[in-house]
Amino acid sequence: MKDTAERKRIHARADNKGWKKWGPYLAERQWGTVREDYSYWGDSWGFISHELSRSYAYRWGEDGIGGISDNKGHVCLAFAFWNHHDPIIKERLFGLTGPEGNHGEDVKELYYYLDSTPTHSYMKLLYKYPQQAFPYAKLSEENRKRNRLQPEYEILDTGVFNDNRYFDIYIEYAKADENDLLVKITAHNRYTKEAPLTILPTLWFRNTWSWGYEQFNYKPILNGIANRQIDVNHRLLGRYKFYLDGADELIFCENETNTEKMFGKPNAIPYTKDGINNYIVTGKKQYINRNQIGSKAAGHYKKIVPAGGSVEIRLRFSNQTHLTNAFEDFDEIFEQRKAEADEFYDDLQKNVTDPELRTVQRQAFAGMLWNKQFFYYNVNEWLKGDPKMPFEFKGRAYPRNLTWKHMYTANILSMPDKWEYPWFAAWDLAFHTVTLARLDPYFAKRQLAVVLREYYMHPNGQLPAYEWNFSDVNPPVHAWATWKVYEIDREMNGQGDVAFLERVFHKLLLNFTWWVNRKDAEGNNVFSGGFLGLDNIGVFDRSAELPTGGYLEQADGTGWMAMYTLNMLRIACEISLVRPAYQDMASKFFEHFLHIAAAMKSLGGDKISLWDEEDQFYYDVLHTPDKKGMLLKVRSMVGLIPLFAVEILDDDLLEKLPDFKRRVEWVLTNRPDLASLVSRWHEPGKGESHLLALLRGHRMKMLLKRMFDETEFLSDYGIRALSKFHEKHPYEFYVNGEVLRVKYTPAESESSIFGGNSNWRGPIWFPLNFLIVDSLLKFYNYYGDDYEIEYPTNSGNVMTVREAAMCVAERLINIFRRDANGNIPVYTSSKLFQEDEHFKDLYLFYEYFNGDNGDGLGASHQMGWTGLVADLIEITSVHKQKMSELSAH
Structure with a gap:
C-alpha cells in the first residue's frame, strides 16, 4: 500500500x-x-x-x-x-x-x-x-x-x-x-x-x-x-x-x-x-x-x-x-x-477501473466507517436500576439478559445499522471486519478482540449475540473472520500479525469448547445451535421448545462447527510456524474435524444421516421423544452451509510443521475409517496441496448442481436463502392439528416467527453469499482448472469452480450496477432513484434483497454485512485483470 x-x-x-x-x-x-x-x-x-x-x-x-x-x-x-x-x-x-x-x-x-x-x-x-x-x-x-x-x-x-x-x-x-x-x-x-x-x-x-x-x-x-x-x-x-x-x-x-x-x-x-x-x-x-x-x-x-x-x-x-x-x-x-x-x-x-463500481465501493466503505458507534451497557447496573432515577423503577417482570451480569461494554463498535440495529450483533460484526480490514486492519482486529474479551464473553465461553437476548446463538464465524482479517492485513502490510492470531485463538478455544459442551446434545459431533441467525427459515423457531418435543440435529449447526474446526486448524498451523508447540492444537482440530465429517456421513442411533440420498441434499433431522427421527425436507441455505467447511493445506506448510504432519499421517494410517473421509489426501492437488472438506466429489457436485439451478437457488442477483422450488411446492409439517408451512417468499416476510423484517425464506443475503464465493475459491485452489462444473445448471455452459465463483460475485454486484436499460436493481421499486439527478448516484446498502428482482429490503442502511460488496468488487476486479493479462499473452 x-x-x-x-x-x-x-x-x-x-x-x-x-x-x-x-x-x-x-x-x-x-x-x-x-x-x-x-x-x-x-x-x-x-x-x-x-x-x-x-x-x-x-x-x-x-x-x-x-x-x-x-x-x-x-x-x-x-x-x-x-x-x-x-x-x-x-x-x-x-x-x-x-x-x-x-x-x-x-x-x-x-x-x-x-x-x-x-x-x-x-x-x-x-x-x-x-x-x-x-x-x-x-x-x-x-x-x-x-x-x-x-x-x-x-x-x-x-x-x-x-x-x-x-x-x-x-x-x-x-x-x-x-x-x-x-x-x-x-x-x-x-x-x-x-x-x-x-x-x-x-x-x-x-x-x-x-x-x-x-x-x-x-x-x-x-x-x-x-x-x-x-x-x-x-x-x-x-x-x-x-x-x-x-x-x-x-x-x-x-x-x-x-x-x-x-x-x-x-x-x-x-x-x-x-x-x-x-x-x-x-x-x-x-x-x-x-x-x-x-x-x-x-x-x-x-x-x-x-x-x-x-x-x-x-x-x-x-x-x-x-x-x-x-x-x-x-x-x-x-x-x-x-x-x-x-x-x-x-x-x-487501484484495481477497480470501472468508474461506476468505484463509486459504489467508495460509498460502501463510507457507510462502514460512518456506522461506528459508542456502545455503552453495564448489564448489572441496568438490571438493578440506578440509585437516583427520574421515575419510580419497579424492577422487571422478565429480566432480560439476567445471566449476563458480568457484561460491561463501553467501546466503539461496528454496528449493523445505527438506526434499525443500533446495537452490535456478534456474527454481523465478524463480517464487518472483513471489509473494515481493507480500510483499517487495526480497527478490524480490535473489533474481533473486543467481543472475545472477558467482559463480553460469558464465563462459560458463549459469545453475546445482541442486546435483545445475549443468550441467542449466532453462527460461529469469528475464527473464519479472524483468519480473513489476518490474510488481508498480511496482503496490505506485507507481514502477518501472529500476535493477534495467538491472542484471539485462546479466546476462541473457550468459545469452541462451549459449542462442544452445550450444542452437541448426544455427544455424537452433530450440533443443534438453535437460532443460528437464520431467523424464520425453518418450520418452527429453532431457539424455542419444539412443538413436537425432542430435539433437532442441524445441518447448518454441524456445518458451521466443521467450518469452525478447520478455521481453528488453519490458525493453529500459522501460529505454529512461530511457536511450534501449537502443532498439538492443530492436531486436535484436525482430528475433531474428521469426527464431525464422519457424523455428517452417517449418525449413530437411528442411523439417519443429515444427507438425504433421495434429494441429494442436507437437511435438519428432528428427533421426537418416541426416539423416532425424520428429515425436515426444506431446501434452504441450511443445506448449503456444509459447503463452508473447506481448508487447503500445502506440502510446504506441512514440511515446516513436522510434529503435526507426523500426527496427521498416523491418523490416516491407523484410522482408515477416518482417512476415507479426507478427500484425496495422498493425491496432491494444484500446487501440491491437500483438501479438507465436508463435501467430497459426488456430494459436492450434487450440491453445486442444485445451488446453481436457476429454478431453485440461483437468482440473477446471487444465491437465494430458500429454493424457489418451494414457491409452488411449500413444505408442510403437521403437528397438534396445525399445519406449519415454509413457502418461498422473495421479499418481505409473511411469517411472524422472529417478527420484524427478517426473512430468510427466499431473498438474497450478502454474508452467506460471500461465504459461498470464499469457499468456492478455496475449492479452486485445490482442484485448479481440472475440475469443471455446469453453470448455470442445465445451461450447457461448463467452467471452472473459480469462474463460477466470479459469476456469483458478479450477480451480487449487479444489484448496484445499472443494467442494459439503465436501471439499478436495488431500486427496482423507485423511478426517482433511477432517473433523478439528485438521487441516481446515491446508494443504500440494504439488509437483504429481493430474490427475484434484486430490490433492496429490510434495514435500508445495513452497511455491515452488505458492505461486503466492496470486497466482491475488489475480488472480481483483480480476477478480470488477471484474465486480461493471460489473454494478452
Whole structure:
C-alpha cells in the first residue's frame, strides 16, 4: 500500500484515540432500545418513543443527525433543522418501531453516507429534509393499516418530496488535528421557490451526573460568549471551544429529563432537554437559559435559501482555545483533507477501473466507517436500576439478559445499522471486519478482540449475540473472520500479525469448547445451535421448545462447527510456524474435524444421516421423544452451509510443521475409517496441496448442481436463502392439528416467527453469499482448472469452480450496477432513484434483497454485512485483470 497521509495516520496508533478519538460515534436511534427500557414488562419499543425522546435524558447513549462524539460519548455534536412547518424541530431521525411497522422496525428518512476516511479526518453525509410538514402521522397511520402481505409505506410514498420541494443538506467534517474539527453545512434548495430553513448545530454532554453515582457526580458546563463561541469544560476531556461563524444567537438548556412532561413530576430544573425545541417552535424564551450556560447548547442560524440556490455555515470545535480567527485557514484545511481522502482511496481502489463500481465501493466503505458507534451497557447496573432515577423503577417482570451480569461494554463498535440495529450483533460484526480490514486492519482486529474479551464473553465461553437476548446463538464465524482479517492485513502490510492470531485463538478455544459442551446434545459431533441467525427459515423457531418435543440435529449447526474446526486448524498451523508447540492444537482440530465429517456421513442411533440420498441434499433431522427421527425436507441455505467447511493445506506448510504432519499421517494410517473421509489426501492437488472438506466429489457436485439451478437457488442477483422450488411446492409439517408451512417468499416476510423484517425464506443475503464465493475459491485452489462444473445448471455452459465463483460475485454486484436499460436493481421499486439527478448516484446498502428482482429490503442502511460488496468488487476486479493479462499473452 502507498504511504499516504491517511495511511500514516492509521499506522500512528492502533487504538481509538489519537486521530480516531473523535468520530461518528453517535447512535442514530437511542430511543426504543433495550438499554433505555426501564419498564416493568420489558416494553423496549414503547418505554421511550420518538415523541418522548426529545424530553428524556438517555441513560446509556445519545443520538443525533450526522453527529460525532469523543470515543466515550461524553461530548456530542449533531444537527437539528426546522422547515418552519413541522410541529417539532428535526433533531433526530424518525421511524417506526417493531410493532408499528407492517414489516418491523423501519427508518422513514432519506440520508446517505457519502465519504469517510478511517481516521475520520474527512467525512461527508447527505440528509434530505422536506420543506413541507414532515409526515409523521401519515407514515404511522398508513403502516398501521397494512399487513405483512402489503409493502411498507415509505416517505417517498407520502408525496412530501414531490416537485423537488426539499433541501439537500450536506454535512462535512475535516480535522485540522486530532482534537481540532472543522464542520461545514451546505443546504441546497431543490425547489423553484425560496424557502426558510433554521439550522441548529447542537453541542451537549451525555448525562452522566443524574443517576446517583458518586464517581460521576461532576456536571460539566457549556458557557456562551456573545454569538460567536461556546466554551466547553469537561473534567475528563479538558477545555475546548466551539466556534460558530455568523450565528444569529446561541441557545442553552440542560440535558436533563422533563419530568413534568414524562412523569407528571415537577421539574427540578427550569431548562430541560427539550428547551431548544420548545423555544424554536414557540418563540418563547422561558424554555432556555438567557444567561447562556447549560449542558446542551445550539447555534441558531435563520436562513432563507433561494430557489435552486444554497447557504453554507462554518463551525469549528477545537482544543485550540486561543484562535484569533478560527476560520482563517478553514477552506485550505478542508481542501487538503478532501485531497488526502481522494489519495487514500485512489490507492485502495487501484484495481477497480470501472468508474461506476468505484463509486459504489467508495460509498460502501463510507457507510462502514460512518456506522461506528459508542456502545455503552453495564448489564448489572441496568438490571438493578440506578440509585437516583427520574421515575419510580419497579424492577422487571422478565429480566432480560439476567445471566449476563458480568457484561460491561463501553467501546466503539461496528454496528449493523445505527438506526434499525443500533446495537452490535456478534456474527454481523465478524463480517464487518472483513471489509473494515481493507480500510483499517487495526480497527478490524480490535473489533474481533473486543467481543472475545472477558467482559463480553460469558464465563462459560458463549459469545453475546445482541442486546435483545445475549443468550441467542449466532453462527460461529469469528475464527473464519479472524483468519480473513489476518490474510488481508498480511496482503496490505506485507507481514502477518501472529500476535493477534495467538491472542484471539485462546479466546476462541473457550468459545469452541462451549459449542462442544452445550450444542452437541448426544455427544455424537452433530450440533443443534438453535437460532443460528437464520431467523424464520425453518418450520418452527429453532431457539424455542419444539412443538413436537425432542430435539433437532442441524445441518447448518454441524456445518458451521466443521467450518469452525478447520478455521481453528488453519490458525493453529500459522501460529505454529512461530511457536511450534501449537502443532498439538492443530492436531486436535484436525482430528475433531474428521469426527464431525464422519457424523455428517452417517449418525449413530437411528442411523439417519443429515444427507438425504433421495434429494441429494442436507437437511435438519428432528428427533421426537418416541426416539423416532425424520428429515425436515426444506431446501434452504441450511443445506448449503456444509459447503463452508473447506481448508487447503500445502506440502510446504506441512514440511515446516513436522510434529503435526507426523500426527496427521498416523491418523490416516491407523484410522482408515477416518482417512476415507479426507478427500484425496495422498493425491496432491494444484500446487501440491491437500483438501479438507465436508463435501467430497459426488456430494459436492450434487450440491453445486442444485445451488446453481436457476429454478431453485440461483437468482440473477446471487444465491437465494430458500429454493424457489418451494414457491409452488411449500413444505408442510403437521403437528397438534396445525399445519406449519415454509413457502418461498422473495421479499418481505409473511411469517411472524422472529417478527420484524427478517426473512430468510427466499431473498438474497450478502454474508452467506460471500461465504459461498470464499469457499468456492478455496475449492479452486485445490482442484485448479481440472475440475469443471455446469453453470448455470442445465445451461450447457461448463467452467471452472473459480469462474463460477466470479459469476456469483458478479450477480451480487449487479444489484448496484445499472443494467442494459439503465436501471439499478436495488431500486427496482423507485423511478426517482433511477432517473433523478439528485438521487441516481446515491446508494443504500440494504439488509437483504429481493430474490427475484434484486430490490433492496429490510434495514435500508445495513452497511455491515452488505458492505461486503466492496470486497466482491475488489475480488472480481483483480480476477478480470488477471484474465486480461493471460489473454494478452
